[in-house]
Amino acid sequence: MALLDQHGRPIRRQELKRTIxxxxxxxxxxxxxxxxxxxxxxxxxxxxxxxxxxxxLREYALLADEMEEYxxxxxxxxxxxxxxxxxxxxxxxxxxxSAHDKKLAELIRTQVTEAPAFAQLVEDMLDALxxxxxxxxxxxxxxxxxxxxxxxxxxxxxxxxxxxxxxxELRLVDEAxxxxxxxxxxxxxxxxxxxxxxxxxxRGGLARLVAFSxxxxxxxxKDWMAFVEVYGQPLRVGKYDQxxxxxxVNALFTAVANIGSDAGAVIPKSTMIExxxxxxxxxxxxxxxxxxxxxxQISKGVLGQTMTSDDGSSQAQANVHNExxxxxxxxxxxxxxxxxxxxxxxxxxxxxxxPQNDYPLIKIExxxxxxxxxxxxxxxxxxxxxxxxxxxxxxxxxxxxxxxxDDDILGTWAKVSDQTMASAVAAALADRDDIEELRDDMxxxxxxxxxxxxxxVREAIEGAASFNDALTQLSxxxxxxxxxVIDELVRGMFKARAAGDDNxx
Numbered sequence: 001m002a003l004l005d006q007h008g009r010p011i012r013r014q015e016l017k018r019t020i021x022x023x024x025x026x027x028x029x030x031x032x033x034x035x036x037x038x039x040x041x042x043x044x045x046x047x048x049x050x051x052x053x054x055x056x057l058r059e060y061a062l063l064a065d066e067m068e069e070y071x072x073x074x075x076x077x078x079x080x081x082x083x084x085x086x087x088x089x090x091x092x093x094x095x096x097x098s099a100h101d102k103k104l105a106e107l108i109r110t111q112v113t114e115a116p117a118f119a120q121l122v123e124d125m126l127d128a129l130x131x132x133x134x135x136x137x138x139x140x141x142x143x144x145x146x147x148x149x150x151x152x153x154x155x156x157x158x159x160x161x162x163x164x165x166x167x168x169e170l171r172l173v174d175e176a177x178x179x180x181x182x183x184x185x186x187x188x189x190x191x192x193x194x195x196x197x198x199x200x201x202x203r204g205g206l207a208r209l210v211a212f213s214x215x216x217x218x219x220x221x222k223d224w225m226a227f228v229e230v231y232g233q234p235l236r237v238g239k240y241d242q243x244x245x246x247x248x249v250n251a252l253f254t255a256v257a258n259i260g261s262d263a264g265a266v267i268p269k270s271t272m273i274e275x276x277x278x279x280x281x282x283x284x285x286x287x288x289x290x291x292x293x294x295x296x297q298i299s300k301g302v303l304g305q306t307m308t309s310d311d312g313s314s315q316a317q318a319n320v321h322n323e324x325x326x327x328x329x330x331x332x333x334x335x336x337x338x339x340x341x342x343x344x345x346x347x348x349x350x351x352x353x354x355p356q357n358d359y360p361l362i363k364i365e366x367x368x369x370x371x372x373x374x375x376x377x378x379x380x381x382x383x384x385x386x387x388x389x390x391x392x393x394x395x396x397x398x399x400x401x402x403x404x405x406d407d408d409i410l411g412t413w414a415k416v417s418d419q420t421m422a423s424a425v426a427a428a429l430a431d432r433d434d435i436e437e438l439r440d441d442m443x444x445x446x447x448x449x450x451x452x453x454x455x456x457v458r459e460a461i462e463g464a465a466s467f468n469d470a471l472t473q474l475s476x477x478x479x480x481x482x483x484x485v486i487d488e489l490v491r492g493m494f495k496a497r498a499a500g501d502d503n504x505x
Contacts, residue, residue: 016185036059132205387454
């Protein structure tokens with residue numbers, strides 16, 4: 001029975017067990033490519049992008065790689081965005097609760113998500129964030145009755161090209177077809193093309209988005225270094241009197257020109273060199289401010305915000321923003337999972353168990369960071385107004401576990417033995433008086449009274465879509481039904497007065 005990939009192309013088993021995208025000095029896929037970023041000018045960069053628009057991806061891919069290597073800031077923010085996904089533990093969800101579907105899910109856990117190099121696979125796939133595409137070659141092994149993925153290798157992006165007919169198909173650069181390359185064998189490669197921008201893949205990578213800011217920053221830093229080299233040394237002024245000969249003047253000029261590097265000079269007695277210290281310049285601030293501004297633009301393009309990476313915000317703010325904007329990280333995770341499910345999960349299942357109606361799903365879920373301090377403050381305010389909250393839920397939001405009876409605990413209640421607690425309760429019961437009985441009587445009917453008054457608060461919270469929505473609905477409550485509360489208080493005061501009069505008598 002012929003097996004098909006997600007695009008309906010037949011999977012040829014004989015191609016799965018051989019390595020295809022090898023590199024060699026005698027091949028067009030050479031292991032040591034030339035540099036594109038060294039000495040790059042805006043005109044040259046424009047030519048690189050124009051070539052990429054025509055399907056020649058080699059120089060564009062090399063430039064995108066070198067941008068990460070030359071710029072610590074771009075490498076840091078791009079790496080942060082990758083690890084926002086690769087650092088999350090993936091789960092596998094069976095198609096149903098049947099024993100067969102659970103068996104298929106366990107197969108994917110064993111071969112993929114629980115493999116030691118799974119995080120590396122995800123990061124290799126996320127190389128597509130910078131370039132717009134990424135290709136990973138799978139290493140397959142087989143026994144008499146099973147197929148398994150034993151590893152994977154990232155294919156350098158400059159070894160990939162586009163077909164010249166449609167400009168849509170990613171193909172492997174190869175001597176067999178120097179113009180179009182060769183097709184990527186179905187089931188042998190995982191091809192990830194994140195949807196960051198509508199249009200061709202070569203125009204959707206982040207490297208293209210930040211390239212202008214990146215090259216401007218390189219020029220700014222180069223000029224800044226030239227300025228620092230001059231600004232770091234005092235101004236050297238040579239002086240000579242009328243008795244100095246032309247040879248003396250020439251010797252003085254040579255000394256002034258070279259003293260910065262030689263740190264010493266011999267000059268005629270009739271001449272002198274004066275060093276003038278400069279008090280500062282606004283030029284340094286211009287270079288620094290420009291470099292920082294460009295870094296901020298790169299951060300916005302890659303992370304979606306600049307707070308945690310650029311403006312020195314507090315740790316609390318950083319936790320709220322979670323470095324990568326949540327919607328961006330969540331979209332990256334869903335797209336990686338979709339690629340894995342279509343191009344890795346399906347071939348593994350098909351080769352071992354044949355085509356299925358439904359397949360297990362790899363899920364990578366990004367949890368949104370919470371401001372725990374704000375939640376606790378709001379919870380305290382609501383509890384003070386009568387809201388009943390489970391301690392276990394509050395502990396769970398903060399990451400605390402329920403204490404065992406023998407645990408040392410923090411708080412206002414001291415740990416006492418059962419015997420001591422029983423003795424205290426017996427003594428309290430033996431010393432009850434009328435006021436305590438009245439208190440117990442009022443507390444016994446307090447819950448239905450408070451339930452009626454707090455019904456609008458409870459309904460607002462239970463019907464809210466989010467925490468902020470709950471706060472908004474609570475602020476719109478005009479008044480609470482306090483009639484029953486007032487009646488209960490009046491009844492208690494009357495009983496207390498009667499009890500007091502009886503005791504006085």
